[in-house]
Amino acid sequence: MIESVANIFRVSELRNRVLFTVIMLIVYRIGAHIPTPGIDAHALAQFFQQQAGTLFGLVDLFSGGALRRLSVFALGIMPYISASIILQLLAVVIPTLEKLSKEPEGRKKITQYTRYGTVALAAIQGLGIAVGLESMRAPTGGMVVLFPGWGFRFLTTITLTAGTIFLMWLGEQISERGIGNGISLLIFAGIVVRMPEAMVNSFRLLRTGELRAWIFLLLLLLMVVIVAGVIIMTLGQRRIPVQYAKRVVGRRIYGGQSTHIPLRVNTAGVIPVIFASSIIVFPATLAQFVKHPWMQALSQALSRTSLLYLILYGAFIVFFTYFYTAIIFNPADVADNMKKYGGFIPGIRPGAKTAEFIERVLDRITLVGAIYLALISVLPEILIAWWNVPFYFGGTSLLIVVGVTLDTVQQVEAHLLMRHYEGFLKKGKLRGRFS
Numbered sequence: 001m002i003e004s005v006a007n008i009f010r011v012s013e014l015r016n017r018v019l020f021t022v023i024m025l026i027v028y029r030i031g032a033h034i035p036t037p038g039i040d041a042h043a044l045a046q047f048f049q050q051q052a053g054t055l056f057g058l059v060d061l062f063s064g065g066a067l068r069r070l071s072v073f074a075l076g077i078m079p080y081i082s083a084s085i086i087l088q089l090l091a092v093v094i095p096t097l098e099k100l101s102k103e104p105e106g107r108k109k110i111t112q113y114t115r116y117g118t119v120a121l122a123a124i125q126g127l128g129i130a131v132g133l134e135s136m137r138a139p140t141g142g143m144v145v146l147f148p149g150w151g152f153r154f155l156t157t158i159t160l161t162a163g164t165i166f167l168m169w170l171g172e173q174i175s176e177r178g179i180g181n182g183i184s185l186l187i188f189a190g191i192v193v194r195m196p197e198a199m200v201n202s203f204r205l206l207r208t209g210e211l212r213a214w215i216f217l218l219l220l221l222l223m224v225v226i227v228a229g230v231i232i233m234t235l236g237q238r239r240i241p242v243q244y245a246k247r248v249v250g251r252r253i254y255g256g257q258s259t260h261i262p263l264r265v266n267t268a269g270v271i272p273v274i275f276a277s278s279i280i281v282f283p284a285t286l287a288q289f290v291k292h293p294w295m296q297a298l299s300q301a302l303s304r305t306s307l308l309y310l311i312l313y314g315a316f317i318v319f320f321t322y323f324y325t326a327i328i329f330n331p332a333d334v335a336d337n338m339k340k341y342g343g344f345i346p347g348i349r350p351g352a353k354t355a356e357f358i359e360r361v362l363d364r365i366t367l368v369g370a371i372y373l374a375l376i377s378v379l380p381e382i383l384i385a386w387w388n389v390p391f392y393f394g395g396t397s398l399l400i401v402v403g404v405t406l407d408t409v410q411q412v413e414a415h416l417l418m419r420h421y422e423g424f425l426k427k428g429k430l431r432g433r434f435s
Helices: 001-008 012-031 039-047 055-062 078-093 093-099 106-135 150-177 182-192 195-208 212-235 271-280 284-287 293-299 305-330 331-341 352-388 397-420
Strands: 237-242 248-251 252-254 258-264
Touching: 001 397, 012 182, 078 093, 078 106, 078 150, 078 305, 093 106, 106 150, 150 182, 150 258, 150 284, 182 397, 195 212, 195 352, 212 237, 212 352, 237 352, 258 352, 271 284, 271 305, 271 352, 271 397, 293 352, 305 352, 331 352, 352 397
Parallel strands: none
Antiparallel strands: 237 258, 248 252
């Protein structure tokens, strides 16, 4: 491992890319601590202590704690992710967008549309946060906004929108001139920055006797097993063999080779968990603003420690896993492309029968992936509610951290092997999530 890390700095291009990525991430973390004007930071911190199970807590997770400080990066990169998902969904129902998504120049246009959508969503969310903050009070009764009014709303909207635009640019620069996917690395940095605090808090509880030593050791072992399981499931795939018939074009013979279609166990990635989390915490978020008995009762029924919350959370994840997989993977298109180039699955007729076979296989492995996502996401809620674990381990954060790490290591591995250096894995390449 030490030799592999040293090899990174022996390759000038890779060294520059890694250093550029590190510098950009440092810039991101510095910006996450620059506050938006007009806010009582102490009152805002007190308010967010009660928002762990709401939509505010979810957005704060992706922004690396920037929302609870209402820094210039408070919205994080979530508007960009939302705009990307919206365009993906629209491409399914709008033929023009679907056609653009299949062409190189069209994909550039979709990227431009995503940027415009990011600006619009960031402005709307920024204005909504500014208006919402004016009515928020800390538990001690202090107002979060020092000088409410349209001046504060305009300034906050412009500041938060500009922060999101800068993060979008930062992510694109990392993807182009750094190593790894820039947008994913920004989310990754926002999550892992909380790890030292969780470790210090755990050792403090261990030292004071509030957390027993055997429970702490058992948790460490459980963490290792869960991380290993997430890596296996993230890289897991079902390979469907494909044979291409030989074709004679002029004096050349094409085809005749064997290949495979890699169907991932977790095709949908972390998106179903984000969708399910957003929906399940919506009643608790709404209850912060609508002080009505039935809304408060619904919020209590869907508290993070209730059995109903765990059941619905898992059910939503399973549903959105199938829903999102059906959107991003079309077996009919795969079957048509295979038929066009003379490919076929041994024992299966080309065309409709091939599409039915791929869809049947995909449904089976998606069930495994959906159950896996549900278990990983529900696990931290059980640990916190029943075992009184002092930190949040699992769910969206773990899936993102493992997935981004594997992708980044894969890119570093490719750079090293291209220049005849030994990679991180000495026995073969590491397959990324999208290989």
